[in-house]
Amino acid sequence: MQLEYFQMIDRISAVDLDTKVLNAHSTVPDESTVFEGHFPGHPLVPGVLMIETMAQASGILIMHTINFEKIPLLAGVKEGKMRDFVGPKTELEIKAEIEHEGSGFAVTRAEIRADGKRVANAQLTFTIKPFPSPDLQETIKAQVADMKKSG
Amino acid sequence: MSTFDKVADIISETSEISREEITPESHTIDDLGIDSLDFLDIVFAIDKEFGIKIPLETWTQEVNDGKASTAEYFVMKNLCGKIDELVTAKA
Numbered sequence: 001m002q003l004e005y006f007q008m009i010d011r012i013s014a015v016d017l018d019t020k021v022l023n024a025h026s027t028v029p030d031e032s033t034v035f036e037g038h039f040p041g042h043p044l045v046p047g048v049l050m051i052e053t054m055a056q057a058s059g060i061l062i063m064h065t066i067n068f069e070k071i072p073l074l075a076g077v078k079e080g081k082m083r084d085f086v087g088p089k090t091e092l093e094i095k096a097e098i099e100h101e102g103s104g105f106a107v108t109r110a111e112i113r114a115d116g117k118r119v120a121n122a123q124l125t126f127t128i129k130p131f132p133s134p135d136l137q138e139t140i141k142a143q144v145a146d147m148k149k150s151g
Numbered sequence: 152m153s154t155f156d157k158v159a160d161i162i163s164e165t166s167e168i169s170r171e172e173i174t175p176e177s178h179t180i181d182d183l184g185i186d187s188l189d190f191l192d193i194v195f196a197i198d199k200e201f202g203i204k205i206p207l208e209t210w211t212q213e214v215n216d217g218k219a220s221t222a223e224y225f226v227m228k229n230l231c232g233k234i235d236e237l238v239t240a241k242a
Contacts, residue, residue: 075188102198104208105191125191 001026008053011150020098022061054110057096076125154231175228203237
């Protein structure tokens with residue numbers, strides 16, 4: 001997990017296209033410039049980055065269902081809850097599940113657990129668009145492949 | 152409850168539009184001012200309610216290509232007619 005680069009997912013351990021569920025893992029870094037401001041002397045992962053983590057897990061899952069032909073972009077967050085504080089070195093388990101596959105959009109439910117306890121969850125809506133460039137498509141495919149190798 | 156009543160209820164529950172404003176002649180975009188994000192929420196709710204998948208991408212493409220007017224798909228009475236067709240086709 002590199003907060004400054006919005007690289008929120010370290011490893012993908014499972015993608016089940018029958019149940020449409022993805023499981024992933026990340027470790028919060030010990031140090032980050034984000035923690036210098038959030039908060040001085042009391043480092044916490046910002047809630048928006050917890051949402052981003054769930055969005056990335058969901059987005060990767062959606063891309064698997066459409067063979068990485070388009071890119072899902074976060075369009076809505078509902079019932080977003082940050083249930084506990086998350087600090088440096090925390091091991092996170094992320095789960096994303098597709099609730100609905102619409103035409104040009106998808107809705108997921110995602111959660112993050114730390115030490116077995118749910119620390120965040122949300123329902124997320126994505127609009128699904130063509131990739132703006134083939135380069136980005138290939139970059140994302142390669143990044144996801146690396147995450148799966150590490151899983 | 153008619154398709155129109157179900158869809159109108161969904162729209163009023165999903166957006167800030169009062170139920171009384173919504174008529175069969177209402178254009179969901181031009182008259183009711185539903186934006187693209189609210190429309191996704193509404194389509195999600197309609198898909199779930201009726202057990203269908205509204206072909207929103209196809210409709211949007213047809214409008215963008217000039218093959219259809221927005222009214223054909225997005226005026227309430229026409230939208231409800233399309234929903235009924237999708238429900239019948241699924242049965």
